[in-house]
Amino acid sequence: MSGHVAVGVDGSPESGAAADWAAQEALLREVPLRIVHAYEWPGAATVPVVSPDAQCRWADELLADAAEVLRREHASLEISTRPLPGRPAAALASEAAEADLLVLGSRGLSGVMGFLLGSVGMETISMTERPVVLVRLPGQAAAPDRAAPELCRDVVVGVDINQFCDPLFDFGFAHAARHGHRLLALYGWSIPPVVRDAAALLAAKRQMGQDVARRLTEILAPWRQRFPSVEVVERSPVGAPAQLLVRAAANAELVVVGRRVRRAFLGARIGPVAHALIHHCATPVAVVAHR
Structure with a gap:
């Protein structure tokens, strides 16, 4: 293990709550926090909504914004970011294998987006042997x-x-x-x-x-x-x-x-x-x- 906590973000409020939880946990563990975003480029058989370059830029901006928020709140915490192109579940599972802990946002049975409503979150959990923590919004x-x-x-x-x-x-x-x-x-x-x-x-x-x-x-x-x-x-x-x-x-x-x-x-x-x-x-x- 490399000794860090990883958290997946996707721009949803739930992933923001997961990032907050992961930052607190990393501080208590006295290890760095790595913020990741998993995304998959559109295949040839799909109609791309955005170009791969635009998707990469959006991922970088998403990660930078999430890191900036957490650095303001936790000045002593070492924070890094990493975009994860490729199949999201496999990319997140690969990231989890390098971490002490993976944290993801969860909407349970409500909503239609986020890591845990589609197959991504469930598949990620089934693909890794590292602990995964699932976090809801405080209001939920x-x-x-x-x-x-x-x-x-x-x-x-x-x-x-x-x-x-x-x-x-x-x-x-x-x-x-x-x-x-x-x-x-x-x-x-x-x-x-x-x-x-x-x-x-x-x-x-x-x-x-x-x-x-x-x-x-x-x-x-x-x-x-x-x-x-x-x-x-x-x-x-x-x-x-x-x-x-x-x-x-x-x-x-x-x-x-x-x-x-x-x-x-x-x-x-x-x-x-x-x-x-x-x-x-x-x-x-x-x-x-x-x-």
């Missing part, structure tokens, strides 16, 4: 849960006790330590459908719940020792993981979710939980690849 964030008694902004980590989660914990605990936030480790599980009787269901839930909680505590033990300054909360309720994570995100600073590195028959996939968080979570989402 959900209102905090008024029923929640605490004002603490958690770093929520979606855990699967049956999978290898070390990369998620590494990212989540380090982020919580840098920002001084609490870490909420959340694992959602379900009762086997063969249990039909209400009394048997309650007994199974109690017995299985104790075992699930014990396994979660065991998995987290070495990370508590490695990051003693981070307050850790463990929760293992019955429920769908994606729904539980979206609900927990209402009072979170960041949600960290995993993506299995594997190739499907029709190409790379990011998994149903990560997919749901990307589209429905108003809080910034970190997608961390793991094997």
Whole structure:
């Protein structure tokens, strides 16, 4: 790794929010920030709206303007820019491979432009094994849960006790330590459908719940020792993981979710939980690849 944070900009307000988030993260990590813009020249079979030279000039101006804004706000931050001609998803994935972290703007299920509504953002995530953080506009964030008694902004980590989660914990605990936030480790599980009787269901839930909680505590033990300054909360309720994570995100600073590195028959996939968080979570989402 070269030790920098990369952020993709495209002129949208969402990418501006991503640039702000990335600048703050680069400052806390004490690494440079690289602002990139990925674009593809029109092919021979398309009708070009602008010439390649004009597109290059527009990319350079976009990057210069974004850098100027961030330099005014963060004078001590080392900032560079890089245009990325070529297929956008591949170009962004290649850039991510050189960085510690890639940050992109997100519109979730609203709007018709931006990195994450077309195939570019999703494809970028599936093509890189580096962490990618997706940032919404501040006004798109959900209102905090008024029923929640605490004002603490958690770093929520979606855990699967049956999978290898070390990369998620590494990212989540380090982020919580840098920002001084609490870490909420959340694992959602379900009762086997063969249990039909209400009394048997309650007994199974109690017995299985104790075992699930014990396994979660065991998995987290070495990370508590490695990051003693981070307050850790463990929760293992019955429920769908994606729904539980979206609900927990209402009072979170960041949600960290995993993506299995594997190739499907029709190409790379990011998994149903990560997919749901990307589209429905108003809080910034970190997608961390793991094997």
